[in-house]
Amino acid sequence: MSRRAEAPVRVLMPRGLAALARESGIGAAMRHQEKAVRALGHQVVTNPLRGFDVVHLNTPFPDTPLLARWARLRRRPVLMWAHSTEEDFRDSFPGSNALAPLFRRWIAHLYRLGDAVVTPSGYAKQLISAPAYGIRTPIRVLSNGVDTSFFRPDPQARPRLRAALGLEAEATVVLSVGMQLVRKGILDWVELARRMPEVTFVWYGRTDPRLLTAEVERALASAPPNALFPGYVQAEQLREAYCGADAFCFLTKEETEGIVLWEALACGVPTLVRGIPLYREAMPDGVLTHQVSGDGPEFPAQAAARLRELLGGELEDLTEAGRRAAEGVDLAEVAQALQEIHTLAGVRAHAKARSLTRAA
Structure with a gap:
């Protein structure tokens, strides 16, 4: 899909409560991320107790801030994916409209924990750039992408x-x-x-x-x-x-x-x-x-x-x-853009992290 990166890193994409989002758009986005990470020659790590060089956090669940703080203790960059906004939380589940302002405060808190925030469209970036979110870290736009070698026309x-x-x-x-x-x-x-x-x-x-x-x-x-x-x-x-x-x-x-x-x-x-x-x-x-x-x-x-x-x-x-x-948003293109985001966020391979996980 893409050329291998010269300096492979270990990318923590923890399962945890993220498994609850398996059938949602966030679940699909995470699967796409894993493919992009591997296309670059990087390794996906799912256990936060193993060594890692950067963490990708995608879900607005209670374990997300704990994982972000764990990465900070390890002095590893935190990339926070902003899939959700107050607007797309409305009209979802029973009581979601009443809870939407509280949900916005919660996800704003999560997004502010990132060394960089990644969101899938310019429109989404515009929404979370509002003062109500209070995000001061860089906001990058990266499509969730699509695997066009898999999703392709088939007249039969x-x-x-x-x-x-x-x-x-x-x-x-x-x-x-x-x-x-x-x-x-x-x-x-x-x-x-x-x-x-x-x-x-x-x-x-x-x-x-x-x-x-x-x-x-x-x-x-x-x-x-x-x-x-x-x-x-x-x-x-x-x-x-x-x-x-x-x-x-x-x-x-x-x-x-x-x-x-x-x-x-x-x-x-x-x-x-x-x-x-x-x-x-x-x-x-x-x-x-x-x-x-x-x-x-x-x-x-x-x-x-x-x-x-x-x-x-x-x-x-x-x-x-x-x-x-x-x-234009094939996962090969997404992978190259992800590599640029990693570079801007200061992601690098740590020898100690690799040695801790050699047997994993």
Whole structure:
């Protein structure tokens, strides 16, 4: 994927409570980081009691500040990934809107523990640069990236996807991926399926039922028969879905990047997204994606009209442009940018750290 670094280092990416984020976007981002680290010839260490040269911290869980302070005691640089903001915490779980200001104070405290903060987009950097976060350390932008050698177009996937879903060979399939949250657009997505009974809508991903809000529970319980929820699937099945779908419809209301969108673009599927600030700025309507803006009672009707245009071939084909853009954030490119961040943060190999872990 990339040339090996001349001075390999040991990168601590502790498991701990991070395992709780396995099925989330943060979990995917961490897996991408591991691939980028290894592509550079570095070693990933998961046990904080072993020797390490730098720590990457990604989750807003209670063990994160302990791990940051442990690294400081060892005089090792701390890179804090800012995947979360107050904005994308809202409309997530029961009580999240009321807790959002407290959550912002908590993540701001965590981010301030880093020798550098890494965030996946310029939009996210703008949000966490606000005075309320109080971050004085450098904030670097580094995409979470996508493995374009894995997520790539496959014209043969169309019949396989329909067979796997038990659909007719000519069925029109529209895909979305993510946790089942209001923020991810699940309410509008279900209403969109209701307005387009001639299309099969498939949502991959799940949320622990104990964390579903009442309105999401009602939406899932009352979803029309053309709305399917296969749950969380492995990457191979997800790739098959991207490549076999007629469109990817991502109605999220807030993102710091959205790895699933890069995966869809890498697979060459026509894409419709909600025109949130991140996508309006980073990929204006009609450049990499087609977009529909708004958030209200009229939104599902507007989205349905736009989606019919996309499925009917009335909108410009942007799939080649989307694939090229995804190649620009391939994990090989991300790895090289990560190496630059390591250099700026003063990351270096420690002989003592290597000797402590030679048998690990």
